[in-house]
Amino acid sequence: MNVTYVLSYDKCFTSAIVRMFDVRLRILKKEITEDNHLKEIVEIFSVNPAAIENAIEYLSEYDHIYNLEVISRNDKLALVNIVTDQCPIFNIMKNFGMHGNEYPMMERVDRDGKMFWKIKLDSMHKVNHISEALREKLSIDDISVKIDKGRTIDTRSIYILKEAYELGFFNVPKSIGLNELSEILHIPPTTLNLILRRALKTVLDESLK
Numbered sequence: 001m002n003v004t005y006v007l008s009y010d011k012c013f014t015s016a017i018v019r020m021f022d023v024r025l026r027i028l029k030k031e032i033t034e035d036n037h038l039k040e041i042v043e044i045f046s047v048n049p050a051a052i053e054n055a056i057e058y059l060s061e062y063d064h065i066y067n068l069e070v071i072s073r074n075d076k077l078a079l080v081n082i083v084t085d086q087c088p089i090f091n092i093m094k095n096f097g098m099h100g101n102e103y104p105m106m107e108r109v110d111r112d113g114k115m116f117w118k119i120k121l122d123s124m125h126k127v128n129h130i131s132e133a134l135r136e137k138l139s140i141d142d143i144s145v146k147i148d149k150g151r152t153i154d155t156r157s158i159y160i161l162k163e164a165y166e167l168g169f170f171n172v173p174k175s176i177g178l179n180e181l182s183e184i185l186h187i188p189p190t191t192l193n194l195i196l197r198r199a200l201k202t203v204l205d206e207s208l209k
Helices: 013-021 049-060 088-097 124-138 155-166 178-185 189-207
Strands: 002-007 024-032 038-045 065-073 077-084 105-109 115-120 143-147 151-154
Touching (some): 002 124, 013 024, 024 105, 038 049, 088 124, 124 143, 143 155, 151 155, 155 189, 178 189
Antiparallel strands (some): 002 115, 024 038, 038 077, 105 115, 143 151
16 A cells, blocks of 8 residues: 655754755655665756855755755756765664665645655555654654555554554453543543544455455
8 A cells, every 4th residue: 555654853954954945855766885885866946046055055064965966057946966875764664664766755745845755555554663663763753654545544543453452442241342442542531443444444445455
């Protein structure tokens, strides 16, 4: 299934220059070099030429960029070739989602600096583990997950569904009822039932398509 993680990460230079200099950014090409670095061709756009100049200057001084080449440039757009360390987000995702030559890919950065990472996964177990790893290892709390046809499961719903499963709510017969689960999770029964049904429907829609 195709999964897109939407998240903010202050230490990523792509996100930083969008927020700091009010530019637009697009990743045109991404590949792993022979010495295990990340090579990217990045398009930087702004109606303000000074913003592009400031963004390029920031990148040229960025600690983890080893090579920066401005391929082309005019008043509103710059095309830049960058060689950098592999992104820690990339490294976490690839540990769960490698399928031949398919790599996790940052598709875009929006105006608020939020990044959209796309990866192909084969189970909700991996979806959940990536979310947990991003939170625990990189301290990223603002994460949402889009699965396939635009359906969205936020990390809170993933956590609740996982807890319900592990506590035996879906066992036959049930090991725990809705009211008891409600007390443990501190969520009103009606709200909890709705969260579980919506999250479960998203999982089933993907599994049974």
